[in-house]
Each structure stands twice: as C-alpha cells, then as structure tokens.
Amino acid sequence: MVGLNKNILRTILIASYIMIVALIISGVSALFSYLNTGADRSTMLHTEIEKVEQYLPKMVWEPLRNEGRPMDKENLNAIQNDYLDAWYVMHVAYKTNTTEGVKDYFTDSARENIYSFIQLNKAENTTIESTTLSHNPTLEFFSEDGQLAVITDRNVVEYKRIFKAEKLVLETTEIVTYKIVFLLEDGFWRIRHLVKENTEAYKSKSIIAVTDSLNIKGINYYPQASPWNMYGDKFSKDTILKDFKIIKEAGLNSVRIFVQYDDFGKAEVNPEKLEKLKQTLDAAEENNLKVILTLFDFYGDYSVLNWTLNLRHAEKIVSIFKDHSALLAWDIKNEPNLDFESRGQDLVISWLENMIDLVKSVDDKHPVTIGWSNTQSASILNDKVDFVSFHYYEDLDLLDASIKTMQKDIPDKKLVLQEFGISSYSGFWKPFGSSEEDQANYHKKIQEIIAANKLQFMSWTLYDFVDVPKAVVGSRPWRRNTQKHFGFIDKNGTKKASFKYITQQ
Structure with a gap:
C-alpha cells in the first residue's frame, strides 16, 4: 500500500512539472509574439x-x-x-x-x-x-x-x-x-x-444625354411581398417577371426601381445584391420594359467625409449596368429636398452636383434626373440633369397651374411626373379617407391633366401592400395603413377600379 501511494504521488509530481513547463513556454511564446507586433499599424x-x-x-x-x-x-x-x-x-x-x-x-x-x-x-x-x-x-x-x-x-x-x-x-x-x-x-x-x-x-464637364425619344409611361415598382426590401430573402425573379408582364399588358412601357445605399453594402457593394438587380433588369428586358434606376434611396447623411464612399458606391453600380439594354435613365436620389432642413440645402445640392458629375463620367449615354418631392424644387439643378422629375400628392386642382409654371421656368427640359397617387384606405385610423371609387376618379382626372400638358409619367404604385416598414412612414398606424393602399391591385391580387386609368385611354 505504501509503495502504491508513492507511485501515485510520483505521477502527480511529474504531471505537475510538465504542466508548469508548458505554461512557462506558453507565456514566453505569448510575450515574444507581443514584442514582435510593435510594427503592426x-x-x-x-x-x-x-x-x-x-x-x-x-x-x-x-x-x-x-x-x-x-x-x-x-x-x-x-x-x-x-x-x-x-x-x-x-x-x-x-x-x-x-x-x-x-x-x-x-x-x-x-x-x-x-x-x-x-x-x-x-x-x-x-x-x-x-x-x-x-x-x-x-x-x-x-x-x-x-x-x-x-x-x-x-x-x-x-x-x-x-x-x-x-x-x-x-x-x-x-x-x-x-x-x-x-x-x-x-x-x-x-x-x-x-x-x-x-x-x-474646378469646372465640371457639361455632358448632355439625348432625350428626344424619351417617352415615359410607367409606374414605380416594388414586389407586393417585399416592399422596400426588394433584394432581400424574398427576392424572386419569377414574381418580378409576372408583375412586369402585368405592367406591360396594361399599356405601360417603363418601371422605376430603387437601390438603397446601406442595403447594397455602401462603398463595398454586395455582389449578391448586384446579381439580384441584374435579374430584375433582365426581367424588364424580357417584358420589353425600360428601367429608371434610382440610386441612394433612404440615404440622408451627405457628410463631406463620406463623399468618396458614396462616389465609389455609385461608380460600381453605374459601371456594371450602364450597358444593360433595359436601362433607361439614372435617378440620382429620391426626394433629396426633404433633407434640406435637417442637412442644409447647400450641402445637399453640392452632393447632388458631384454625384451627377460622377455618373455622367462613367455613363455619358443614359440621361440623369433627380426625383424632387414637389414642383417648387423642380428647377434646382435643371441645368445639370437631362430631364426634370417631380412628385405630386397635393390638390389636383392646383396641378395644372404648377405644370405651366415649371414649363415657363424650365422651357428646354422634358418634365416627368415621376410619382403621384392616392390611397384607397378608409377605416378605423382614417374614417374620412378615400374609397376605391375616389381613387379611380383621381387617376382618371390626373391622366387627363397629364395628356393636356403632354407630360410623361410614373404612378405610385402597382400593388397594395400587406405591410409597410416603420422606417418608411414611421410607426403611426394612420400613416402606415394609408400607405398600404396606393396600389392599382389589392392585397388579394384583384384589380381595383383605378386600374382602368393606369395609363391614358
């Protein structure tokens, strides 16, 4: 028994010695590594x-x-x-x-x-x-x-x-x-x-794209199942093909789609997102539709130190898709004038100018525009863009006069009514809202104004949506529910009365 205890004790001592030596070696090695990382920037x-x-x-x-x-x-x-x-x-x-x-x-x-x-x-x-x-x-x-x-x-x-x-x-x-x-x-x-x-x-080069043949009769597009997240996990080219076929058969010739700066990876543009964007353009080509591609959607920083990253982002996308046969035009930014108050009008306009110069330096063939949120801002940078785009969600009785003012102020550029529409929501959160019949009457009237003024147009939007992200309109239910019902097709896939007036009759 005594001999056995001695053997156990000897084994424990040897094992302890080995562990101590291993720890010492490990410590010296770590110290050596640390001392040799002094030049690691x-x-x-x-x-x-x-x-x-x-x-x-x-x-x-x-x-x-x-x-x-x-x-x-x-x-x-x-x-x-x-x-x-x-x-x-x-x-x-x-x-x-x-x-x-x-x-x-x-x-x-x-x-x-x-x-x-x-x-x-x-x-x-x-x-x-x-x-x-x-x-x-x-x-x-x-x-x-x-x-x-x-x-x-x-x-x-x-x-x-x-x-x-x-x-x-x-x-x-x-x-x-x-x-x-x-x-x-x-x-x-x-x-x-x-x-x-x-x-x-510095004097930027004046590159003017040809717009003589421009004839936009289109619609802003998001898939019904994934609005504002078009290139996410629910992306489906088959769905987009089906939707684009509906748009084409309705008598339209173009769609406006959106690229979000953060979603696409900022300066290091995500290849998977680019592939999904390519499939979207391919789907448009297969349906003989043209695409206005809106860059920098939901971007609102404009900080000068970030400009080089913004430029590399746009440069990558424009260089890849400038030769795609479905591409119609580049829209630099959706409603940048909404950022004038928070970011400063001078800064936003300077950012837009530099972005226009960048896009035109990479692609001097396709026209460039900016999606202004109202008619009052439409004349800003009209000398830099190739056609002027504006959005209108105000009183239709005032639209005709606003168009004539723009035509007087901007006589040498084509005007595109790039967003317009009315929600058919009337419910608990908005009891005095509009009905589907009101929506149809709205589109009938605005198409008459468009025709009378020889405008080009892109309505908002193909589908009613089941859900609208809070990041789009905030969390207030009356705003979110209203935003869900701007479509010409309801959530069940049924064409609403307004579909008859999706384009000029």
Whole structure:
C-alpha cells in the first residue's frame, strides 16, 4: 500500500512539472509574439484608421518612370495607403480642430504647420469641412536606400466648406497640384513636405444625354411581398417577371426601381445584391420594359467625409449596368429636398452636383434626373440633369397651374411626373379617407391633366401592400395603413377600379 501511494504521488509530481513547463513556454511564446507586433499599424495608430471603410477618393497613378531605385508594388501600395490616410487625418483635424492621429502620418516639422493652422482656426472660431475626390499621382523619385519618395499629385479635385462661428462663409471646389516628400519612419511613409504648386477653379464637364425619344409611361415598382426590401430573402425573379408582364399588358412601357445605399453594402457593394438587380433588369428586358434606376434611396447623411464612399458606391453600380439594354435613365436620389432642413440645402445640392458629375463620367449615354418631392424644387439643378422629375400628392386642382409654371421656368427640359397617387384606405385610423371609387376618379382626372400638358409619367404604385416598414412612414398606424393602399391591385391580387386609368385611354 505504501509503495502504491508513492507511485501515485510520483505521477502527480511529474504531471505537475510538465504542466508548469508548458505554461512557462506558453507565456514566453505569448510575450515574444507581443514584442514582435510593435510594427503592426492597427495597434500603433491612435485613430486606427481603416481607409477602405472611411476614405476612397479615386486614385490613378501615372506609369512608373521615376529616378533612383525602381519602385516595387508593395512599397507603392504602402505609400498610397499612408498618403490617403494622411489626407483623411488632415480633413478630420481641420473639421474638429484637434490633432488626433496627425503625428502618425506627418514628420515633426510637417505636423508643426498643421498644429499652427489648427491653433489659428481655433482662435478665429473657424472650421473646415473638406475632402478630395480624385488624385493623379506621379512618382518622381525613390531613394536607393528605400527611405525617401517624392510624388507630384496633379489635378487633385478638392472640395471645401469653410465655417466661421458655425456659419458657412465659403464653399469651393478647386483643381490643385501638390508636391509631396515622404520619409519612411517607424514603418510609416510620413509626409515631410506637402507643397501646393498650382490651384485653379474646378469646372465640371457639361455632358448632355439625348432625350428626344424619351417617352415615359410607367409606374414605380416594388414586389407586393417585399416592399422596400426588394433584394432581400424574398427576392424572386419569377414574381418580378409576372408583375412586369402585368405592367406591360396594361399599356405601360417603363418601371422605376430603387437601390438603397446601406442595403447594397455602401462603398463595398454586395455582389449578391448586384446579381439580384441584374435579374430584375433582365426581367424588364424580357417584358420589353425600360428601367429608371434610382440610386441612394433612404440615404440622408451627405457628410463631406463620406463623399468618396458614396462616389465609389455609385461608380460600381453605374459601371456594371450602364450597358444593360433595359436601362433607361439614372435617378440620382429620391426626394433629396426633404433633407434640406435637417442637412442644409447647400450641402445637399453640392452632393447632388458631384454625384451627377460622377455618373455622367462613367455613363455619358443614359440621361440623369433627380426625383424632387414637389414642383417648387423642380428647377434646382435643371441645368445639370437631362430631364426634370417631380412628385405630386397635393390638390389636383392646383396641378395644372404648377405644370405651366415649371414649363415657363424650365422651357428646354422634358418634365416627368415621376410619382403621384392616392390611397384607397378608409377605416378605423382614417374614417374620412378615400374609397376605391375616389381613387379611380383621381387617376382618371390626373391622366387627363397629364395628356393636356403632354407630360410623361410614373404612378405610385402597382400593388397594395400587406405591410409597410416603420422606417418608411414611421410607426403611426394612420400613416402606415394609408400607405398600404396606393396600389392599382389589392392585397388579394384583384384589380381595383383605378386600374382602368393606369395609363391614358
């Protein structure tokens, strides 16, 4: 028995020794790994900036013909990443008048200039919202020891909004040429010199698409089972094909559909969503329908620092679908004037201008429009769009006069009544609402006004909906229930009396 106890004790001691040695080795290994992560930028940065998610201006490098050492792809990518991160940090610094992250991307002498500028802005109660939209760098020199690089960045499109005491005093877009000297320090390509060599006013190219043959007789479309979530789990091309056949047989020739910025993945556009959008356009083509594709639905930020992400989102979608035979036109944004009060009219209009320029730079064939929520805003940017779109949900007795005013103010652009309709809901939450007969009379009358003024049109909408997301109209039941009953076809698939007037007779 004594011998057995000794053997058990010996086994326990050996096992304990092995465990202790394993723990020591594990601890040393962890310490070694930690000490070797000192150059990991994601742990070194104060701001932990992820350029891919926050700042993506268009970068087009000139072919490499630099003096000194040949540039390899790895170093060039590192210079580009640190250069763009430096711009982002500088934009944040001038917007907030703080210095967070500046030392990671600028050398001692260069950051002193930034610090002095921030102190001056603080003293004068000035802030700057800015971004760069495109860069065209040329590598001029790369030192033999790989520690110094010089680039010239030409035709940088730089947008600024300058505020004094929180009041906008200047808004400008410039074309700038910079000379930049980089030093490699602590694994960073830090900016040693950033010198502005030339500045001129930015002038966008005037690209006008042909609209002579434009003849829109259409409808805004969402599937009945998944309104405002068209490309989600309930997506069905068969359903869309069936619906588009109904639309075509009703005498219409076009549909307006919507792409939501967040739903499609923001700057990193979701390939699965793109495939579903392609199938939707294919379904339209199979039914000989044309598509007005509305971008940025439910987007309302407009922050200047997000512009580069917005531009990459639009660039991706437009470049993929610009050659699809079903595409009729691009609608930049649905009802952006509703954001004037909350975001500022000047900012929203500047965002729209830049987005129009981007879309036209990628696709110079298809016309561009903006879906204004009323007639009063229709003349805004009419010189930039190819046709003018407006929505109307007001008193029909006032529509004819509003159309004539727009035709006088905008004589050289086609007008499209892009949204209109009336709900047939009358119930507990709205006892004095409209009936299906009222809805039919409304559409009969508005089609007469459309014909008399030779308007093009897109009504709202094909179906009554069983459910409307709260994000669309809020949680108030009288608003949600009203929104459910704008369709020409009820929730059971029966055509309502208004269907007879879905187009001109």
